[in-house]
Amino acid sequence: MKYETTYLVFAVSNGPKSIVESLNSHGNDGWELKSMINVAGENLVAFLQRQTHVEKPKDKQQEKLKQLWSSDGEDNE
Numbered sequence: 001m002k003y004e005t006t007y008l009v010f011a012v013s014n015g016p017k018s019i020v021e022s023l024n025s026h027g028n029d030g031w032e033l034k035s036m037i038n039v040a041g042e043n044l045v046a047f048l049q050r051q052t053h054v055e056k057p058k059d060k061q062q063e064k065l066k067q068l069w070s071s072d073g074e075d076n077e
Contacts, residue, residue, distance in 0.1 A: 002053040006031070010044045019044065 008026070010019045023033055023046065031048040039045055 001051055003049050004052045005034075005047065005049045008046045008048065009039075010046065012038075012042055012044060019046075 008022060010022070026048055027033075030050040032050060033046055034049045035047045037045050
């Protein structure tokens, strides 16, 4: 799997509503909050991560049919 990371900076003085709205918006795009730190008591930095490469699950039925119908029992594509 491969991941992409980014960060967001929030002013504490803007309150939690703007933070939640921004995180929810990024969450809808596939981002997941991994960590949050306080910087100088005035800002919060949120670190986000999302998966960039999703491996497709193999179809077991299709794999079995390929093995049954190949001449040597191996997958020959």
